[in-house]
Amino acid sequence: MTSAGHDPVMLNEVVDLLQVAPGQTVVDCTLGRGGHASAIASRLGSEGLLIGLDADPRNLEYARGRLEGCACRLRLFHANFAELEEVLEECEVESVDGILADLGLSTNQIMTPEYGLSFATDAPLDMRIDPRSTVTAADIVNRWQESAIANLLYHMADERGSRRIARRIVERRKVAPIRTTGELAQLVYEAIGKPSPKDKIDPATRTFMALRMAVNAETENLECLLEVAPKHLKVGGRLAVISFHSGEDRIVKMAFRAAEKVNFGRVITRKPLVPGDDELRDNPRSRSSKLRVLERI
Ligand SMILES: C[S@@+](CC[C@H](N)C(=O)[O-])C[C@H]1O[C@@H](n2cnc3c(N)ncnc32)[C@H](O)[C@@H]1O
Numbered sequence: 001m002t003s004a005g006h007d008p009v010m011l012n013e014v015v016d017l018l019q020v021a022p023g024q025t026v027v028d029c030t031l032g033r034g035g036h037a038s039a040i041a042s043r044l045g046s047e048g049l050l051i052g053l054d055a056d057p058r059n060l061e062y063a064r065g066r067l068e069g070c071a072c073r074l075r076l077f078h079a080n081f082a083e084l085e086e087v088l089e090e091c092e093v094e095s096v097d098g099i100l101a102d103l104g105l106s107t108n109q110i111m112t113p114e115y116g117l118s119f120a121t122d123a124p125l126d127m128r129i130d131p132r133s134t135v136t137a138a139d140i141v142n143r144w145q146e147s148a149i150a151n152l153l154y155h156m157a158d159e160r161g162s163r164r165i166a167r168r169i170v171e172r173r174k175v176a177p178i179r180t181t182g183e184l185a186q187l188v189y190e191a192i193g194k195p196s197p198k199d200k201i202d203p204a205t206r207t208f209m210a211l212r213m214a215v216n217a218e219t220e221n222l223e224c225l226l227e228v229a230p231k232h233l234k235v236g237g238r239l240a241v242i243s244f245h246s247g248e249d250r251i252v253k254m255a256f257r258a259a260e261k262v263n264f265g266r267v268i269t270r271k272p273l274v275p276g277d278d279e280l281r282d283n284p285r286s287r288s289s290k291l292r293v294l295e296r297i
Pocket of ligand 1: 054056080081
């Protein structure tokens with residue numbers, strides 16, 4: 001991993017497929033640690049404008065520091081990409097040449113205990129990437145009905161042990177509230193079994209993913225972005241989306257197909273692009289990523 005705490009995925013592919021050129025206006029909806037944004041900014045030149053947003057103010061500030069001194073104009077916002085329309089209005093920009101959304105989380109977010117996203121270290125069960133959000137993962141496991149927790153795990157993460165895990169959570173919270181990532185992981189193991197060398201992924205991974213998606217309203221925000229972003233592309237402008245799991249990729253694929261069906265856009269990536277062997281070796285976390293690109297016609 002680079003010192004930025006996150007390696008940008010399919011960097012060259014993104015910049016090439018967005019066809020970034022001097023003088024353009026490009027939006028990076030997920031600045032993260034500024035990896036893609038730096039590469040985009042370096043191609044925009046002094047006449048170009050980079051609009052950047054991130055729901056996590058800590059990543060936003062890091063990216064701001066990294067982008068300082070780039071030649072292009074910069075407008076950076078602590079905002080959710082579901083608020084793209086408002087951000088563009090604030091910039092007095094109607095349509096842009098390129099939009100990037102690199103979904104999910106950056107490596108530093110997953111690794112930093114204070115986010116409460118990982119069970120590798122015991123930490124408060126938070127999972128909010130935007131501190132303005134009011135609901136934490138602890139709120140969900142301690143307050144939601146058993147059936148709602150089971151449905152969340154099943155629908156968001158295909159967790160086959162969803163009912164057993166939900167039952168164990170509810171039994172345990174009658175005794176004492178569930179407060180930490182370690183406590184939750186332990187309950188998952190009690191419900192569906194401890195990690196074994198045969199497992200490709202830790203049994204707690206799916207539960208953590210489903211909770212993180214609910215806490216950060218990931219599906220709703222993505223659907224909102226896919227509805228709004230294409231309308232703000234210039235003709236010939238491109239929207240690139242990198243997804244990290246099949247449910248997310250399906251939503252992107254369907255939205256792009258729908259745009260094509262009504263002759264609003266053209267899908268540039270018939271099949272999604274995936275990282276090459278070199279990238280997979282250097283950055284194993286890129287493993288599940290898929291890149292799809294739509295062009296406005
Ligand atoms: C995979 S990282 C992006 C990494 C970035 N492309 C780079 O090269 O460093 C995803 C980023 O998107 C942010 N994010 C996730 N959902 C968001 C949303 N709905 N609105 C805005 N930012 C979001 C996360 O906080 C995180 O910083």
